[in-house]
Amino acid sequence: METHFYSFFKQQKKSLSITEANRYHALNDFHYHVETELIYIIEGEGTLLLGDKLIRVSRDTLILIGKNTPHMFKFDTFTYQDDLMQRGKIPLQVQLLTLHFDPHIWGDAFMKLPENETMSNLFTEAAKGLHIEGGEKKSVSELMSKLLSAPVYEHFSILMNLFNTIALGKEHQFLTETPDADTLNKTDEKRLSKIYIYTLNNFTRAIKLKDVADIVYMCPNAFCRYFKLRTNKSYFEFLIEIRIDYACRLLREKDYSTAVICYNSGFGNLSNFNRHFKTLTGKTPLEYRKNPGSSRASFSYAQ
Incomplete structure (x- = not known):
């Protein structure tokens, strides 16, 4: 660039x-x-x-x-x-x-x-x-x-x-704390682009660690270490953020039930969905639907 x-x-x-x-x-x-x-x-x-x-x-x-x-x-x-x-x-x-x-x-x-x-x-x-x-x-x-x-x-x-x-x-x-670009190089840019695009295109279904590691030609253990080192979060923390982000969007824009939103966002069961949602937003899904503006999510909405 x-x-x-x-x-x-x-x-x-x-x-x-x-x-x-x-x-x-x-x-x-x-x-x-x-x-x-x-x-x-x-x-x-x-x-x-x-x-x-x-x-x-x-x-x-x-x-x-x-x-x-x-x-x-x-x-x-x-x-x-x-x-x-x-x-x-x-x-x-x-x-x-x-x-x-x-x-x-x-x-x-x-x-x-x-x-x-x-x-x-x-x-x-x-x-x-x-x-x-x-x-x-x-x-x-x-x-x-x-x-x-x-x-x-x-x-x-x-x-x-x-x-x-x-x-x-x-x-x-x-929008964020000051990111550190010094730790990235052209190889990182290409790898992270592939990881991010794959995740954004597939987060609504089950993602196996091996599948995402394969796209950057790494074994799962090496991939986990690499992603955490470059982003300061685990891959599954990142995946959950994307899924909760999508769930928030559905809660704001659709009248689907919480269960439907849970499974449509890529979660396998309602208990995990509710737990991760409360951790990231500080609210239950129903509380968020009533008042989405004051959540403490690690993502935000520029609208």
Whole structure:
């Protein structure tokens, strides 16, 4: 990714990349790069993995991702009219407005000016990921659209306005603790991408440890050690988070019974489902259905 953007900037003689497209530039790829990424999801829904955080995203969502922050977007390509029977497939559209910019292009002397202290702090804090909401989101997304069609000589002033709007705004929240990209390399990126995609595509059925270890050519014991070392959690902790994330989504959007949601989320029995749900969210499934907004889950919903 770093090579890709550097090559783009050099060839286009530009200090930034802003595009509107119907697909993500690194779809299903766990990666990081030196550029700060600001992405506005005009249409679409899916899952963002940011460091060790699982975040559900949907239309009209604005996310800022700092430099060298490992992340992966997996957008849903379809849904069903009947989720339980998986009948009536409905395609889902994706439309994204994405900005990549490397603040180091401005130089250390410029960024250390007193007038830029707030913006400089923003670029540092962006490593945690920011979910931007409310009037702040409206202002920033409008500036992104303006930047898309603005002449080159206006880029500098629009960028300054855009990032200062976020830095001075009060309507954003951090998504995770600062991830550590130093422990990842290109091999890790490829392996973790395969693991994450396999899990997101298969979590509703029984997953054997050998099956997921096989896709990265490891024995189960070596795989368990590798995954824990790279993510600070066991593979089954990660799998349970994804299943509970999906269960929360069904509880918010559907009127299925708890038992139906349990089995449709990949759990083998209701007792385990209730126990893991309470551990991750601090609530029973019924309590969550009544009041989903105040759970303490290790995943969140940027909606």
